[in-house]
Amino acid sequence: MNNKKKIMEDLIHGIFLILGLITVGCVFLITVYLIISGVPAIRKIGIINFLFGTKWASTAQDPKYGILPFILTSIYGTAGAIILGVPVGFFTAVYLSKVAPSKMRQIVSFIVNMLAGIPSVVYGLVGMMVLVPGIRKLFNIPDGASLFAAIIVLSIMILPSIISVSMTALDAVPRDYEDASLALGANEIETYFRVSVPAARSGIAAAVVLGVGRAIGEAMAVMMVSGNAAKMPSLFQSVRFLTTAVASEMSYSAGLQRQALFSIALVLFLFIMLINATLNFFMKKGDVH
Amino acid sequence: MKKAICSVLFLTLILATLTGCGSSAGAKNAISTDGSTSMEKVIGALGEKYQIDNPGISFSYNPTGSGSGIAAVAEGRCDIGLSSRDLKDEEKKQGLIETPVAYDGISIIVNPSNPVKNLTLEQINKIYTGKIKNWKEVGGKNIRIVLVGREAGSGTRDGFESITKTAGACDYREELTSTGDVITTVSSNPGAVGYASMASVKDSVKEISVGGVDPSEKAVKDGSYVVQRPFMLITKKGVKLSKTAQSFFNYITSKDANKIISDMGAVPAA
Numbered sequence: 001m002n003n004k005k006k007i008m009e010d011l012i013h014g015i016f017l018i019l020g021l022i023t024v025g026c027v028f029l030i031t032v033y034l035i036i037s038g039v040p041a042i043r044k045i046g047i048i049n050f051l052f053g054t055k056w057a058s059t060a061q062d063p064k065y066g067i068l069p070f071i072l073t074s075i076y077g078t079a080g081a082i083i084l085g086v087p088v089g090f091f092t093a094v095y096l097s098k099v100a101p102s103k104m105r106q107i108v109s110f111i112v113n114m115l116a117g118i119p120s121v122v123y124g125l126v127g128m129m130v131l132v133p134g135i136r137k138l139f140n141i142p143d144g145a146s147l148f149a150a151i152i153v154l155s156i157m158i159l160p161s162i163i164s165v166s167m168t169a170l171d172a173v174p175r176d177y178e179d180a181s182l183a184l185g186a187n188e189i190e191t192y193f194r195v196s197v198p199a200a201r202s203g204i205a206a207a208v209v210l211g212v213g214r215a216i217g218e219a220m221a222v223m224m225v226s227g228n229a230a231k232m233p234s235l236f237q238s239v240r241f242l243t244t245a246v247a248s249e250m251s252y253s254a255g256l257q258r259q260a261l262f263s264i265a266l267v268l269f270l271f272i273m274l275i276n277a278t279l280n281f282f283m284k285k286g287d288v289h
Numbered sequence: 290m291k292k293a294i295c296s297v298l299f300l301t302l303i304l305a306t307l308t309g310c311g312s313s314a315g316a317k318n319a320i321s322t323d324g325s326t327s328m329e330k331v332i333g334a335l336g337e338k339y340q341i342d343n344p345g346i347s348f349s350y351n352p353t354g355s356g357s358g359i360a361a362v363a364e365g366r367c368d369i370g371l372s373s374r375d376l377k378d379e380e381k382k383q384g385l386i387e388t389p390v391a392y393d394g395i396s397i398i399v400n401p402s403n404p405v406k407n408l409t410l411e412q413i414n415k416i417y418t419g420k421i422k423n424w425k426e427v428g429g430k431n432i433r434i435v436l437v438g439r440e441a442g443s444g445t446r447d448g449f450e451s452i453t454k455t456a457g458a459c460d461y462r463e464e465l466t467s468t469g470d471v472i473t474t475v476s477s478n479p480g481a482v483g484y485a486s487m488a489s490v491k492d493s494v495k496e497i498s499v500g501g502v503d504p505s506e507k508a509v510k511d512g513s514y515v516v517q518r519p520f521m522l523i524t525k526k527g528v529k530l531s532k533t534a535q536s537f538f539n540y541i542t543s544k545d546a547n548k549i550i551s552d553m554g555a556v557p558a559a
């Protein structure tokens with residue numbers, strides 16, 4: 001009897017273990033696969049030529065595989081999105097968490113969550129149909145598909161994660177801190193920015209890092225508005241991101257070109273790992289606090 | 290005990306995954322094709338007609354792109370590969386054979402508001418390599434030319450660049466991943482010029498004549514319209530097609546298929 005129970009127990013343990021291992025296995029498989037398929041091309045091209053080459057011409061007679069334009073575009077694009085998106089997201093979060101009446105807070109939070117639920121292809125479509133022609137007319141340039149268009153789309157796409165994570169951090173600040181500040185004669189706005197925000201700073205930093213992660217990994221929306229020409233980035237020129245470099249050429253690629261695309265994916269993967277590590281660092285710091 | 294149960298479960302899991310990946314190539318009464326997205330209309334119509342004439346046969350087409358289709362044949366993942374470009378030397382070395390089934394004209398398209406009606410092949414070359422930068426240099430308005438093209442590896446891009454001798458020299462402003470995207474972009478920008486498969490061009494853009502010849506099926510067939518490329522069937526030397534696939538292959542390369550191919554906007558090779 002007892003033995004039977006034990007077998008049952010072990011069986012269930014086993015099943016749970018396997019289910020858990022599936023997730024770990026997926027991450028492990030993807031990592032190993034990316035390294036195995038990404039390293040050969042880097043070796044063939046040479047890591048310096050690959051990472052710092054300024055020319056990408058994968059199907060030319062004399063192919064060039066330099067991904068510096070993509071790396072810089074991804075960095076500039078993400079930085080631009082952060083510069084535009086963080087102030088808006090941060091002040092929205094402060095307003096919603098501290099100032100807004102509860103009805104207002106409910107409605108705006110609901111809408112922010114809806115923004116998070118819009119598929120990226122929809123952002124891309126609206127960007128392509130409205131934003132790109134708009135930029136062309138507004139700045140009087142030949143074509144609106146540019147780094148600038150991508151930055152605007154990305155900055156809107158990262159808003160929901162920045163707002164909701166910052167809000168959670170601000171909500172978690174103990175009411176006592178604020179009461180103490182108010183009791184000492186500080187007014188409400190002073191209290192929020194001098195007391196609440198510093199107390200929630202690690203959570204807000206985590207929100208920003210999360211936004212960086214979202215922006216650097218986005219492919220579909222930026223592909224539709226950035227023009228995809230493999231040139232060194234400039235604000236009103238057509239540019240190609242790390243993600244779109246992989247996505248746009250993968251379907252028709254062959255030989256070393258395909259291997260090089262996997263290498264780009266590997267570089268992107270390392271970037272995202274780095275961002276995740278940073279995120280973990282901020283989260284841990286928040287716990288100690 | 291726990292370990293034993295775990296390993297048994299794990300083995301079952303692996304077996305289940307492995308048996309899931311059967312190969313569909315070579316199955317009886319089934320024809321699988323894989324490749325060029327530009328050939329979708331033509332091969333789809335041919336497959337449909339063949340299925341109606343020969344009930345009980347299942348025809349499948351996987352629109353992955355010329356490169357993927359060629360790779361699929363080389364790896365035995367499909368019966369017939371579809372390519373909208375000639376095989377490269379390294380692909381021929383793998384024992385692959387190409388058979389033309391049709392020819393496709395590539396239209397040069399501009400925004401409907403653009404007054405330019407005709408360009409020579411040389412002008413197109415100069416436009417795409419960035420030597421001509423403004424429409425007024427070829428008789429149009431004073432607007433900067435915006436070059437729209439397809440991504441590296443696309444059959445249409447390869448066809449266009451090899452015909453206009455601009456391979457690797459195109460100074461694209463936008464590289465888009467589908468014919469539809471090219472048409473949408475050109476239709477919304479007065480300075481844009483692009484290229485697309487003749488069969489898929491819509492009224493929202495204007496087709497330009499090349500060297501005084503309008504893009505038409507007749508002009509592609511008699512060779513007077515020069516911007517054209519082949520639609521190839523790819524098979525592997527030494528690999529015998531199944532009876533069904535061979536009879537399909539014979540049918541679409543025969544004169545019987547000509548009407549369907551022309552209905553779909555391409556020019557039959559037979």
